[in-house]
Amino acid sequence: MGRNKTSECTNNRNAECGKCPQKVTGKVLSCFQGSAHTSPGAGKIALRGANIDGWAYHDFFNRYRVLVKKRELANTDKAAICKSVLESLIKDPDKFQFGRTKIFFRAGQVAYLEKLRADKFRAATIMIQKTVRGWLQRVKYRRLKRATLTLQRYCRGYLARRLAEHLRRTRAAVVVQKQYRMRRARLAYQRIRRAAIVIQAFARGMFVRRIYHQVLRERKATVIQKHARGWMAHRRFQQLRGAAIVIQCAFRRLKAKQELKALKIEARSAEHLKRLNVGMENKVVQLQRRLDDQNKEFKMLSEKLLTVRSTHEVEVETLKKELAHYQQSQGGDSSLRLQEELESLRTELQRAHSERKILEDAHTREKDELRKRVADLEQENALLKDEKEQLNQILCQSKDEFAQNSVKENLLMKKELEEERSRYQNLQTPGHRRNPSNQSSLESDSNYPSISTSEVGDTEDALQQVEEIGLEKAALDMTVFLKLQKRVRELEQERKKLQAQLEKREQQDGKKVQEDQPKNNMDVDQDADLAYNSLKRQELESENKKLKNDLNELRKAMADQATQSNSTHSSPDSYSLLLNQLKLANEELEVRKEEVLILRTQIVSADQRRLAGKSMEPNINARTSWPNSEKHVDQEDAIEAYHGVCQTNRLLEAQLQAQSREHEEEVEGLKAQVEALKEEMDKQQQTFCQTLLLSPEAQVEFGVQQEISRLTNENLDLKELVEKLEKNEKKLKKQLKIYMKKVQDLEAAQALAQSERKRHELNRQVTVQRKEKDFQGMLEYHKEDEALLIRNLVTDLKPQMLAGTVPCLPAYILYMCIRHADYINDDVKVHSLLTSTINGIKKVLKKLNDDFEMTSFWLANTCRLLHCLKQYSGDEGFMTQNTAKQNEHCLKNFDLTEYRQVLSDLSIQIYQQLIKIAEGVLQPMIVSAMLENESIQGLSGVKPTGYRKRSSSMADGDNSYCLEAIIRQMNSFHTVMCDQGLDPEIILQVFKQLFYMINAVTLNNLLLRKDVCSWSTGMQLRYNISQLEEWLRGRNLHQSGAVQIMEPLIQAAQLLQLKKKTPEDAEAICSLCTSLSTQQIVKILNLYTPLNEFEERVTVGFIRTIQAQLQERNDPQQLLLDFKHMFPVLFPFNPSSLTMDSIHIPACLNLEFLNEV
Incomplete structure (x- = not known):
């Protein structure tokens, strides 16, 4: 009852507890039945009836001060400190109560506080013990460490001294032994060397005397033969020259008559007028240019002559003054000589002036003549322009018609050829077998020699097919195959003929447009001009040499006089000044002479060109005389x-x-x-126009996005460079390892050879040395080793084993084995080797039908083996690029054309398997990377509302891809194919097929999904396509036609971005979307969803206007593209520059049983 009362009292008095502590304390004490017993000596009061303890604030603080935090001790109020401590330690407020001077606790709370206090003290004692023990152990450890270090130091010093003493003694012993052995070997060597020198001297003297006598006799014989043959050849030449001159005269007469008739006929035709007109226009332009050039040269030369004249007059005056001064001082012979030099200089100046006047007159005459000729030509031009325009119109019309017809015919033939090739290649599916091996045994009875080569397929599968289908159907299949072969060859021949006809017609059109001017006369005139200029140059060089010699003699004479004057103590300074001035004057004269000579040659060449039409043919028998020269040549x-x-x-x-x-x-x-750059400028202009339409904030965001895309492109390029460099580094490391192994093998072989030589020298055994034969590029193997060869070279071979070696090494090794079998004329060996090789390749590809690297590896090797069989077949069409050494490696006995066809079929099958593997890897990535991934950040906010991504329903991770994943995958495909030596033409066709698949899958998904037909998706799609185009250009794959194949997807992206309101927009869409069909355009417009509520949907009237404008098109009634369609593949002939004797077989192939022949 007492407890219930106390609880009621406490519940009723809760509101009064925080108001007055005195009242609360009194009321609590009254509620506790007044049975509290207080002791004056202690601060603790225990209420017996209710099990309540009471502590004074001072005593509680002194007792439990340990539990108080350091930051709370700053407060001077102990009651507040006690309250904060109790509230933090005891979470239940019913377990204690604050009084005016005391704190009251329920039963067990004081024990709980004592436990906390004891735990605190225990933790403090543990911490003190830990630190003291740690300090003691650390002191003990340091003392032991110092002791061990001193012991180790003394022990190691003793060992080092003992090792040094041992090394010094061994070094001294080695030096003593070396010196002794060296002296002994030197004495033996010197004795042998002296004997060998004596023997060699006598032998060489004898050989030299023999050679000298032989050379002397041969020299005398050659002199006699030379004179006799020269006399006979001279007589024969005179006879032939006389006969040739007679024949040339008759032939030239006949040619002249024919040309005269042809010129008369041409003069009456309209084409002649056109040619004349074209020639006259060109001549007018040339003459005008020549006039301008000659005017410029004339001005330049006149200015140079004026400057030379002024400087020369100044120098002459100074020389006169100095001469007068020198005559007064010295006089005599030196003054006379100087006067003579001055007179000679004056005469040379007068000559130069006269030559200049002559040149100026000739130049003015030629100018007048050229002006008259230009005026005449302009008049003729004015008359002939009308006729030219009419003829040009007729020619243009005929050319356009012919070009259109030829282009249409070419396109039709190409389409037919591709259809035939695709039909033929579709027959070569992996499940198709050409012929059962049963019929190969009846080769003598059959009419088809290629049936024997069809055993290359798997024999068991072929037998099963024959049992299922029957022999008659199998034979029909073979006949169909042979007919298709013939049809393909005929179509290829027709294509070549059409290409040749097109080239001939283009050449004929080009010849009609060009001028038909006679070239022989022009060549003769040019040769005559050059000969005249060369002779004139020789004459001027001889005159210059004479003048230089005269000047040097004068200088020597002046130098002698200077020495005499120096001996008589005359003034040397005036003489040196005069001599220097003379030298300068002579140098300037030489420069002026060279300029005059250049002018003269130019004017002479112009005169010769002008008089070229009037010049007569030179007579060979008569003595030739050159114009403007007195000498006869x-x-x-x-x-x-x-x-x-x-x-x-x-x-x-x-x-x-x-x-x-x-x-x-x-x-x-x-x-x-x-x-x-133009394309980049167009793109930048488009983006700039788009940014102008946006708000300032959107412009900033768009600029940031463009910068981010540019940086990502640069990062991708840098990553590709880093990957390339890492791959090159790995290759080089592998090559280094291989070369290190080779070096070690060579060192071991050299060591063995040296040991064998020493052993032979010791035993004094006479051995017969065999001469090593040159490697002829053939490999020999025994019949029982054929299975081992196929296993090591085909079935068990991995591409990683051949890293760092020659690409397509297995193909070269197989051809060398085939060549040896051909060399020994073993047809059974050739047949079995080729059959087992193709069977082995098929088994490997059947086993690893999802390995891209292995499939690419065997495609490269199969194509290389096919090229080798063509290159070394002996056919002249395949031997045009062979060297003489490679022609020696051709097959001698067998014709393997049928096997070439089988290898071609096998290559087609491997190519189709390679495409399927690559498509299987890329196909899951395409939709997510091209349509759903946000390659341009920031466009997610402008997606059409009400739709969500289809990939959002999937688990994040493997099902979401970005464009970088596709680019990385194609990079890996490209590097694998390039490293394995696949032909570049085949690589182009592979990526063309892959890009077609990307185009078809993306466009089909775009046509079937409404959530991706929006403006933002068009932006993302166009950006992704541009990234793929840049990747193609970076890998030099843009010539494959992949960009043209992506044209429908590009136009679909542009269609999503264009305006779709007015009839002008409809016309723009119809003119732009030429690769899309009418159904595809209408489907995209129907599926187009606006970005927000402010954008209007595509109206039905707009779609109907587009349908009305596109009615004229004859598009196929097909909405979706066939992404499984495969283009026909071509394997162009690609000869190798390697010779078979330069190929090294690595040891990792385990082909030690092959013998080099």
């Missing part, structure tokens, strides 16, 4: 000069052609760069 000298000029002309033409080719290549490269 002999016939032989003229012929030699003519031949020299012809040779120089050829060299110059070759140099000009090389420069023109380089220039064309540079121009093409610059054009490509310009086109790329």
Whole structure:
């Protein structure tokens, strides 16, 4: 009852507890039945009836001060400290109560506080004990460590001294032994060397005397033969030259008559007028350019002559003054000589002035003539322009018609060829077998020699098929195959004929447009001009040499006089000044002479060109005389000069052609760069126009997105570079390991050889040395080793084993084995080797039908074996690029054309398996990476509302891909194929097929899903396609046609981004979307969803206008693309530059049983 009362009292008095502590204390005490017993000596009061303990604040603080936190001790109020401590330690407020001077606790709470206090003291004592014990142990450990270090130091010093003493003694013993052995070996060597030198001297003297007598006799015989043959050849040459001259005269007469008739006919035709007109226009332009160039040169030369004249007059005056001064001082012979030099200089100046006047007159005359000729030509041009325009219109019309017809015919033939090739390749599916092996035994009875080669397939599968289908159907299958073969060959021949006809027609059109001017006369005139210029240059060089010699003699004479004057103590300074001035004047005269000579040669060449039409043919028999020269040149000298000029002309033409080719290549490269820059500029302009339409905040975001995309592209490029460098590093490390092994093997072989030589020297045994034969590029093996060869080289071979070796090494090894079988004329061996090889390749690919690396490896090796069989077959069409050494490695006895067809079929099957593996890897990535992944960050906020991604319903992880994953996968495909030596043409076809699959899968999903037909998806899709295009350009794969195959997807992305309101927009869509069918365009417009509620949907009227405009198209009634469609593959002939004797077989292949022949 007492407890219930106390609880009621406490419940009723809760509101009054916080108001007055005195009242609360009194009421609590009254509620506790007044049975509390207080002791004056202690602060604790126990209420017996209710088991309540009471503590004074001072006593509680002194007792439990240990439990107080350090930051609370800063407070001076002990009651507040006690309250905060109790509230933190005892969470239940019913277990204690604060009074005015005391704290009251329920039963067990004081014991709980005592426990906490004891735990605190225990933790403190443990901490003190821990630190003291740690300090004691640390002192003990340091003392032991010092002792052990001193012991180790003394022991190691003793051991080092003992080792040094041992090394010093052994070194001294080695030095003593070395010196003794060296002296003994030197004495023996010197004795043998002296004997050998004596023997060699006598032997060499005898051999040299024999050689000298033999050479002397041969020399005398050659002199006699030379004179006799020279006399006979001279007589024969005179006879032939006389006969040739007669024949040339008759032939030239006949040619002249024919040309005269042809010119008369052409003069009446309209084409002749057109040619004349074109030639006249070119001549007018050339003459105008020549006039401008000559005016510029004339001005330059006149200015140079004026400057030379002024400087020369100044120098002459100074020389006169110095001469007068020098005559007054010295006089005598030196003054006379100087006067003579001055007079000679004056005469030379007068000559130069006269030559300059002559040149100026000739130049003015030529100018007048050229002006008259230009005026005449302009008049003729004005008359002929009308006719030219009419003829040009007729020609353009005919050319356009012919070009259109030829393009249409070419496209039709290409389509037919591709259809036939695809039909043929579809027959070569993995489940198809060409022929059962039963019929190969009846080769003598059958009419088809290729049936014997069809045993290459799996014999068991072939037998099963024959039992199921029957012999008659199998034979029909073989006949169909042979007919298809013939049809393909006929189509290829027709294609080649059509290409040749097209090229001929294009050449004929080009010839019609170009000028038909006679070239022989121009060549003869140019040769004559060059010969004249060379002779003139020789004459001027001889005159210059004479003048230089005269000047040098004058200088010597002046130097002698200077020495005499120095001996007589005359003034040397004036003499040195005069001599220096003379030297300067002579140098300037030489420069002026060179300029005059250049002017003269230019004017002479112009005169010769002007008079080229009037010049007569040179008479070979008569003595030739050059214009503007008094000397007559002999016939032989003229012929030699003519031949020299012809040779120089050829060299110059070759140099000009090389420069023109380089220039064309540079121009093409610059054009490509310009086109790329134009494309970038167009893209930047488009983006700039788009950003102008956006708000400022959106412009900033768009700029940031573009910068991020640019940085990601750069990062991808850098990552690819890093991957390439890492791969190259790995390759180089592997090669280093291989070369280190080779070096070790060579060192071991050399050591063995040296040991064998020493052993032979000791035993004094006479051995017969065999001469090593050169490796002829053949490998020999025994018949029983054929299974081992196929197992090591085909079935058990892994591509990683051949890293760092020659690409396609198994194909080269197999061909060397085939070549040896051909060399020994063993047809059974050839047949069994090829059959087992193809069976082994099929088994490997059947076993590893999902391994891209293995499939690519055997595709490269099969194609290389096919190319080797073609290159070394002996056919002239395949031997055009072979060297003489490679022609020696051709097959001699067998014709393996049928096996080539079987290998081609096998290559097609491997190619189809490679495409299926690559498509199986890429297909799960395409939809997520191309349509669902946000490659441009920030466009997620502008997705159409009300729809969610299809990938959001899937688990995140393996089912979500980005575009970088596709690019990385294609990078891995490309590196694998390049490392394994696959032909570049096949690599282009592989990526063309993969890009078609990406285009088809993406477009089909776009046509079937409404949630991705929006403006933001179009932006993402166009960005992803541009990334793929950049990847193609970075790998030089843009020539494969993959970009053209992606054209429907590009147009679909552009269709999502275009405006779809006005009829002008409909016309723009119809003109832009040429690769999409009408159904596809209408489907995308129906599925298009606006970004937000402010954007309007595509109206039905707009779709109907597009349908009305697209009615004229003859599109196929097909909405979705066939992503399983496979283009026909081509294996172009790609010969190898390696020779078979340069191929090294690594030891990792375990082919020690093969013998090099």
